Amino acid sequence: MAPSDPSGKKMGMWLFLYTEIILFGGLFVLYAVYFARYTPDFIDGAALLDRGFGIVNTVILLVSSFFVAAGITAVRKGHTRIVLAGLWGALACGAIFLVNKYVEWGHKFENGIYPGSETLVDSPGGLNLFFGLYYVITGLHGLHILIGMSLLAVCLVLVYRRKITAQQDALLENSGLYWHLVDLIWIFIFPLFYLVV
């Protein structure tokens, strides 16, 4: 049987997470510069976003992280049913998050607020930039939610097949780390887009 290397696997995942942090970090550099230059337009932009959606999505992701963390505790204690509940719960949260995003974006599209729309092109530069950043950052984040959900779904199947156990939980732990990072990124996205006053 091949020797396992749980520490190595974990460090490998963290190194990847660092690249993700820099990826979103680059977008936040853009945000920071344009926010400083066009503060009033950014405030107007934030007012056009639906704060309720932002709050609900924030709560959903925080709860989902709790589910995933509980899953790790459970796998180490051998509470298989709780592992499954945690993974199903996190997947459900992710799905609801994406549905919310779909409704939120759809509403914006209907009101003529989408990249390249006449409304945005004709509006002050700062507002156009705000929504450009909004769509790119939340879009990229949404893609990461999908990737995270895929990882968790794989874990779910492997737990059912008893391939993920207390002795072999590296995949679950790493998938959890990825999911928590996606939550972390949203923790910053939320105030920067929805709470600008």
Place this chain on the structure above:
Amino acid sequence: MEKTAHIFEYKTLALTLAGLLIMTGVTVGAAYIDLGWVNVWIALAIASIKASLVLVVFMHMKFEGRALRWSFLSTVGFLAVMIGFTFWDVAFR
């Protein structure tokens, strides 16, 4: 060699979630009080505290060794330089 399992009890995780939800409420509430340019920094400060909780508890950073802690802090430091210095540059043009 046996791996000693690092476990946070369910109760600890639940309390952490409660803290995160409370802080979400605080940051939303703060957005209704107009303090000018201070608002952004308050929001970022609260977000950083929330992020630290997720990091230390949910992501088990509390149990990790120096390699992980320092590599993580370096990444955040790099980010701070990337954002801060760009800001600095643009602000004085």
